[in-house]
Amino acid sequence: MQKILCIRFSSIGDILLTTPIIRVLKAQFPNAKIHIATKASFAHLWDGNPHVAQVHGYQGNLWEFAAELRKEGFDKVYDLHKNLRSHMLCLLLGKFPKQINKYTAARKAFVQTKLNTLPGHLVDRNFASLGLSPDVKGLDYFIPAAAQVKLADYGIKSPYVLFAIGAAHQTKVLSYPKMIELIDSIDHQVVLIGDDWDEKIGYRLATLFPEKVLNLCTRTSIAQSASLIQQAAMVITHDSSMMHVAAALKHPNLFTIWGSTHPGLGFTPYQTAFTAVENTNLACRPCSTQGSNVCPLGHFSCLNSLDLTVLKGAAQAL
Incomplete structure (x- = not known):
């Protein structure tokens, strides 16, 4: 064989x-x-x-x-x-x-x-x-049965918004004030997932919005995070690994936030519907192929001046 x-x-x-x-x-x-x-x-x-x-x-x-x-x-x-x-x-x-x-x-x-x-x-x-021909089935990710999350175990009530707040590099991540602006506009429960780096931001957001935000950063495995993504009414990610997890699960209400990188580089959710939220008025984008931790021009306008209207409207429509 x-x-x-x-x-x-x-x-x-x-x-x-x-x-x-x-x-x-x-x-x-x-x-x-x-x-x-x-x-x-x-x-x-x-x-x-x-x-x-x-x-x-x-x-x-x-x-x-x-x-x-x-x-x-x-x-x-x-x-x-x-x-x-x-x-x-x-x-x-x-x-x-x-x-x-x-x-x-x-x-x-x-x-x-x-x-x-x-x-x-x-x-x-x-x-x-x-030398291979693609099919039309998108990405694959299989959630083990043991990793399926029961929402009640975490006090999560549907419909909720899943916000994967991190990414590999800081120029791909919304600033803290912008995260506050976004979450403040959402009427539903917001569940945060992320790694060790994101946990402190998640803690601060949950402290600011104790009745709305559930900070699960570092508390769920990749598979458990995928289960939370699958059950969410709306998923918001940056250009990050969780974006591809959501794409593999074919989530029907996926929104992706773009900063220093650009959808044109070819790393968008593959063969699934999504809405890209980006600042298209900047001549400096993209400034990196994979992101970096410092804005080369020092203003970080790609995300500091990002219009969140599309995200706010989608959350209000749930």
């Missing part, structure tokens, strides 16, 4: 963006066993995926990891990460992989010149570079 190895070490959103490729590979090679090589901390993202036979978790020693993988005797290798570590792993496996095209030069040119020559969505670019 044929064995196929797909390599994608990190991170949450980027891994979810590879799930259509895994699904299409399984459809093209139905008798093959597809294995995933990823960081051990992200292995759980593949739980319940019917297209994956086995997940191998990398824990820091590439030589040992390669030795483990060599025992499997893979027939094909797909490098879906294309960085130094994935290059080295392929060399240690003695395999010449099929690789994605990151369009690094075109992405940098978009930032520098504001002229976008990128051919569509990142996922579709990856399909084309691998």
Whole structure:
């Protein structure tokens, strides 16, 4: 039986963006066993995926990891990460992989010149570079039964607004005053999710709005957060991993906030409806391909001057 190895070490959103490729590979090679090589901390993202036979978790020693993988005797290798570590792993496996095209030069040119020559969505670019044809099923994420959240256990009442308040970089995140402005306009319960970095902001917002805001930052796993997203009447995210989780769940009322990055870079929710909320009047956007922690011009106008009317109106219509 044929064995196929797909390599994608990190991170949450980027891994979810590879799930259509895994699904299409399984459809093209139905008798093959597809294995995933990823960081051990992200292995759980593949739980319940019917297209994956086995997940191998990398824990820091590439030589040992390669030795483990060599025992499997893979027939094909797909490098879906294309960085130094994935290059080295392929060399240690003695395999010449099929690789994605990151369009690094075109992405940098978009930032520098504001002229976008990128051919569509990142996922579709990856399909084309691998010689595969995409289906129309979007991203995959499967919530384990044990992670399904009972709203009553947290005191959540429907309909509620789920707000994923964080992102990997600060220039992708609404300022604290803007978060206050947004939450103040919402009449329904607002449930916050996020990581350690977001928890302090979540605490402050819950303190300001004790009857409205439930701060669950750091209190839910990725799968539990996905369950909360699935049950929400409205989901608000930044350009972040939770945006892709919501996209994988095909949430029907998804709103995405954009700051220093730009939908034109190709990282939008894939093959699902969404509303992009962005400041389109700035000549400085995008200023980064993936976000940064400091505004290069010092004004942070992309988010400080963001018009929240669309978000407010959608929340009021629930």
